[in-house]
Amino acid sequence: MSSRSKGNISFATRILKSPVGKLIARPWFDLCILYFLKNWFFPLSRLWAAARAAEGDVDKFIKYVPLALPSERQRKQITKALYYFDRARLKAFSTEKLWHDYFFGAEQVAGERLPIVEEMRLDNRTAYNMTRKFFLPLKRLVKTSVLVSPPTPAEVAERFGAKGEKLDALFELPEEFPEVEVSRCVTTERGQDYWIRFQSTSTEMDDHVYARVYEPHGIKNPPTLIFGHGICVESDHYHQILDEVSDLIRMGIRVIKPEAPWHGRRVLPGHYGGEQLLSAVPVSMVEFMAAQLQEWATIIHWSRSNSKGPVAIGGSSLGAQTAKAVAVKARDWPEYLKPQALFIAAHCAHISETALEGSLSDIWNIGDTMKAKGWHRDLEQIWLERLDPKAKPCIAGKNIVSVTGLRDTVTPTPSAHKQMDCWDVPSENRFIYNRGHFTIPLGIINNAAPLEKLAEILQNETL
Numbered sequence: 001m002s003s004r005s006k007g008n009i010s011f012a013t014r015i016l017k018s019p020v021g022k023l024i025a026r027p028w029f030d031l032c033i034l035y036f037l038k039n040w041f042f043p044l045s046r047l048w049a050a051a052r053a054a055e056g057d058v059d060k061f062i063k064y065v066p067l068a069l070p071s072e073r074q075r076k077q078i079t080k081a082l083y084y085f086d087r088a089r090l091k092a093f094s095t096e097k098l099w100h101d102y103f104f105g106a107e108q109v110a111g112e113r114l115p116i117v118e119e120m121r122l123d124n125r126t127a128y129n130m131t132r133k134f135f136l137p138l139k140r141l142v143k144t145s146v147l148v149s150p151p152t153p154a155e156v157a158e159r160f161g162a163k164g165e166k167l168d169a170l171f172e173l174p175e176e177f178p179e180v181e182v183s184r185c186v187t188t189e190r191g192q193d194y195w196i197r198f199q200s201t202s203t204e205m206d207d208h209v210y211a212r213v214y215e216p217h218g219i220k221n222p223p224t225l226i227f228g229h230g231i232c233v234e235s236d237h238y239h240q241i242l243d244e245v246s247d248l249i250r251m252g253i254r255v256i257k258p259e260a261p262w263h264g265r266r267v268l269p270g271h272y273g274g275e276q277l278l279s280a281v282p283v284s285m286v287e288f289m290a291a292q293l294q295e296w297a298t299i300i301h302w303s304r305s306n307s308k309g310p311v312a313i314g315g316s317s318l319g320a321q322t323a324k325a326v327a328v329k330a331r332d333w334p335e336y337l338k339p340q341a342l343f344i345a346a347h348c349a350h351i352s353e354t355a356l357e358g359s360l361s362d363i364w365n366i367g368d369t370m371k372a373k374g375w376h377r378d379l380e381q382i383w384l385e386r387l388d389p390k391a392k393p394c395i396a397g398k399n400i401v402s403v404t405g406l407r408d409t410v411t412p413t414p415s416a417h418k419q420m421d422c423w424d425v426p427s428e429n430r431f432i433y434n435r436g437h438f439t440i441p442l443g444i445i446n447n448a449a450p451l452e453k454l455a456e457i458l459q460n461e462t463l
Contacts, residue, residue: 013242014185017446025443029393030436038363042145045232047135049147053083053270058082061238062330064270068141081134091407092128095121096265103183115186125237129150140361146278148369149270153379156283164386170290171329173297174201191216191250198298200261202291205268206441209295211258212236214249221310222254223458225343226299228292228319229257232274234264244316244345244441247448251455252309256299260319261291282383291389292322293329301339307460310461314343314401316441317386317411321351327393338394341455346440349415352384359409359437397424399457403431403440403450414452429453 015024046065054061058078060068070078076135099121102109135407151159160166183195192215200209216222227245235241236259250253259266260275277284296313313323323344330338348354355361356377370380393400402420413432420430431450435443444450 013240013246013445017154022446025435025439025446027434027436027439029055029442030407030409030438033438034363037360040139041132041232043139043142043303044132045275046142046145046147047081047138048085048132049270049275051082051131051135052089054082056082056086064147065141066143067138068143070138070141071348074138074141075139078407080338081131081138083175084134085131088124088131089126092124092449093454095124104181104197104351109184109185114184118186122237122239126239129234129237144172144365144369146275146364146366147230148279148366150366150370150373150375151283152374154374155385156383157318159283160286163280164217164383166380167286169388170286173333177201177298180298181384187360190214194333196256196299196302198302200291200296202261203286203289205261205266205291209258209298210236210265211256214246214255214257216249216254219252219254221308221462222252223312223462224254224303224307225254225312225314225454225458226296226303226339227313227343228259228296228322228325229260229422230261230315230317230319230346231277232263232272233317234259236274237264240443242445244444245314245343245451247445248455251258251451253455253458254303254309254417256303258295259297261288262386270325276448278366281302281370281381283364285355285384285387286439289322289325293326295324296322297330297333297337300339304336310458312341312343313339313446314345316345317437318354320344320347320411321354324389324393325387327395328389328391330449331394332389333394337357340395341399341401341454341457342393343401344449345444346405346408346411346437347402347416348408348413349387349419350413352381352388353412354410356381358411392423397462398426398429399430401429401445403433404445405433405435405437406437407434407441408440411448 018282050064050107051059053064058075061078061082099117102114102117178198178201180196180198185192185194194212194213197210198207200207225245225248229235235257237244245255262268263273268276300311313321313326314320323342327339327342368461400423402425406413406417433440433443
């Protein structure tokens with residue numbers, strides 16, 4: 001059953017679509033975001049993650065951060081913060097359980113209640129995420145923003161082979177795709193919103209994959225874009241978060257947004273969203289990419305089963321790197337699993353550029369711990385570059401849309417441009433802006449030209 005909700009775009013999105021959006025989507029705003037991430041978001045996230053593991057125990061909290069020895073006054077602040085944190089978490093988890101019952105449960109439910117339950121979920125989950133603010137007085141005591149526990153080089157070589165010869169086996173498709181469950185729908189002004197879920201075929205993940213589906217009204221066999229998010233991005237768990245690809249829905253394209261491993265509903269105990277990717281490099285990045293390829297193949301398989309329209313893959317930042325890896329690996333997949341278009345924003349050719357050279361690497365600051373485990377920069381780069389797509393993708397250059405920023409210091413642009421040259425991407429499919437990493441998606445919201453190009457490509461594929 002379904003019910004109608006307002007489906008209005010958020011105030012922030014309306015601002016970005018206005019002329020004011022052009023002023024915001026400038027490099028100065030990237031500097032503000034980087035400052036916020038370094039000095040606020042990541043330290044507070046580490047405190048928030050420790051609270052998840054502490055279960056209200058102050059001493060456990062101090063251990064799990066880890067935290068410099070607090071004063072008596074600071075212990076009282078911790079006690080107070082944990083109290084508000086646990087209240088918010090209980091509300092969020094209780095509502096999430098109710099949401100599962102309403103959207104995936106076997107019992108019949110009243111359709112008009114679905115948007116109410118979804119609003120409750122977002123209200124309580126947003127409030128839970130925002131409890132980071134209660135740890136503000138403790139921020140300066142945080143030693144590291146990432147709980148790092150990397151393997152030694154010897155352990156990595158034993159698992160994957162000294163030259164990575166065992167890696168390919170991890171990226172093989174499952175013998176059988178898992179069954180995909182489809183939730184009940186909420187009808188909005190732009191179409192129908194619902195979720196799909198399935199068991200991850202990755203033995204390392206051993207959890208359920210969730211993806212939100214935005215389906216346009218009245219389109220038979222719609223084209224589909226599977227769009228991956230960046231690291232630490234959990235868009236399905238905040239109210240009115242900005243969405244750079246939502247305009248595609250009004251263009252008649254179905255958008256599927258998978259929840260990546262270790263994000264959202266898939267976060268490991270004692271961690272925040274995306275942290276595990278940084279905690280055990282390079283093993284964590286191998287496990288992440290291997291799981292993503294299998295999970296996206298499952299979603300492509302499901303998309304083909306209910307629409308004859310073409311399938312595109314894409315993403316922003318880490319999601320773009322994932323999409324490129326899928327596009328190259330899919331050269332060896334069955335024909336029906338091969339995507340027909342690629343949409344990549346804020347990307348570079350090598351994962352190591354972001355992990356070892358980009359401006360976020362300075363913020364994460366995991367180098368000392370890596371050195372203590374026997375790693376050095378060149379060795380880290382060797383392992384990370386084994387995950388880079390080496391060949392051309394299964395998608396023709398004319399069906400690839402690239403969006404980059406000349407001021408991007410997170411995913412450096414020069415290598416992306418060389419890769420697009422190698423992949424024969426025509427100039428009219430390349431959108432190069434004077435922006436940084438974080439203002440690239442904001443610019444897409446303000447000017448949908450890259451999305452219109454993708455829609456044109458998919459329309460031609462449909463014809």
